[in-house]
Amino acid sequence: MKINIKTVTGFFAGTLFLALLPSVANAQAMSPMRGEVKSFSDTFAVKVYPANPYTHRIRIEVKVYDQDFRPVNARVSPASFTLGGRFARPVTVMVPFEGQDTRKVRICTESIPFPGRSSTQIKAQVCGKFLGKRLQ
Amino acid sequence: MKKLAMAVVAAASLAPFQANSANSNIPFGGSVGNTCVITVGPTGVLAASADFTVLGSEEAGGSAGTAQVLATGAGYALSADAPAGFASFPATGNTNVTFEANYSSTGANTIAQTDGGTATALGRGMNTVTVNMSGTKNVVGETFAAGAYTAVVILRCE
Numbered sequence: 001m002k003i004n005i006k007t008v009t010g011f012f013a014g015t016l017f018l019a020l021l022p023s024v025a026n027a028q029a030m031s032p033m034r035g036e037v038k039s040f041s042d043t044f045a046v047k048v049y050p051a052n053p054y055t056h057r058i059r060i061e062v063k064v065y066d067q068d069f070r071p072v073n074a075r076v077s078p079a080s081f082t083l084g085g086r087f088a089r090p091v092t093v094m095v096p097f098e099g100q101d102t103r104k105v106r107i108c109t110e111s112i113p114f115p116g117r118s119s120t121q122i123k124a125q126v127c128g129k130f131l132g133k134r135l136q
Numbered sequence: 137m138k139k140l141a142m143a144v145v146a147a148a149s150l151a152p153f154q155a156n157s158a159n160s161n162i163p164f165g166g167s168v169g170n171t172c173v174i175t176v177g178p179t180g181v182l183a184a185s186a187d188f189t190v191l192g193s194e195e196a197g198g199s200a201g202t203a204q205v206l207a208t209g210a211g212y213a214l215s216a217d218a219p220a221g222f223a224s225f226p227a228t229g230n231t232n233v234t235f236e237a238n239y240s241s242t243g244a245n246t247i248a249q250t251d252g253g254t255a256t257a258l259g260r261g262m263n264t265v266t267v268n269m270s271g272t273k274n275v276v277g278e279t280f281a282a283g284a285y286t287a288v289v290i291l292r293c294e
Contacts, residue, residue: 031169033212033294053175106294113176119286120180120193121223122201122267126172127294 029053030109033128043096044132050109051088058083058111062091065106065127072105073098095132103132170209172258172293177202180267182287188279192270201267203291205241207258214239216252216267217290226283232275237289241265258293267291 030050037044050060059082064074075094083089097103108127182191183198193200205214218237221230237252244261249268269289273279 029171029173029293031171033171053173108292108294110290112288114179119182119284120201120267120269121286121288122176122179122203123288123290124174124176124203125290125292125294126174127292129294 029126035130038133038135040135043094046093046130048091049088052083055085058113061110063108067104097134101134105130172212173206175204189273191280193268203265205263205265207260212258213255214258215255215292218252219287222285222287224286226281233271234274235271237269239267
């Protein structure tokens with residue numbers, strides 16, 4: 001009888017764990033946050049998944065910066081979009097090497113979740129660091 | 137007696153099946169991504185100092201902005217960028233103003249009030265982050281004019 005209780009408890013614990021997983025995953029603001037990409041061409045591509053942790057729709061912008069937070073001339077598709085609550089979507093970023101063999105960039109997801117609500121607003125910025133390596 | 141023996145044999149032959157079905161393992165799997173989540177809470181309020189040379193969230197009548205920051209792994213850092221200027225302001229409101237921001241944290245990481253430009257490493261866990269900002273007139277005799285002011289502080293996790 002004890003074994004049966006343990007088995008049932010274990011089953012429910014496992015089910016609860018699995019049921020909690022999607023909500024944890026949906027709360028991610030951006031993933032992945034680190035990456036290394038190798039490319040034969042003069043650009044390298046990164047796919048990131050910005051997510052909206054709130055229950056309301058927010059506007060999200062994806063921007064690319066270098067190590068000193070200077071804007072990088074990368075192609076982001078889409079660069080700006082609205083995202084429903086608890087949703088994530090893929091964004092493709094194409095970064096040019098601009099003659100370098102390696103390039104480090106920050107890809108940042110930015111949003112102001114409550115625009116116009118107060119005199120001081122907080123812009124949430126979650127930045128991932130990515131390294132591109134050009135293969136000859 | 138014979139019937140009892142047969143019943144025992146029957147029960148014994150059924151027992152392994154029951155035991156096997158009770159002990160079957162059902163595998164579950166999943167993963168949690170290594171990431172950082174910022175959930176902005178109540179935004180801040182700016183208030184003027186008594187001599188109207190400072191407009192800040194730490195002045196009397198002002199309030200700090202807050203955010204929940206969750207790191208699911210190690211290797212992330214927190215910082216807050218002061219605004220380059222007010223986003224909306226009356227005439228001369230953005231002239232000769234020095235902006236500053238600071239942050240502090242409680243929760244998984246206790247961080248004392250730190251200049252916004254200084255990044256602090258985050259350990260894994262949930263944090264309640266308090267963000268303050270101020271604009272100070274940097275020319276003697278200048279004061280903030282009457283009107284509505286708004287500013288945006290960037291809270292960064294990277």
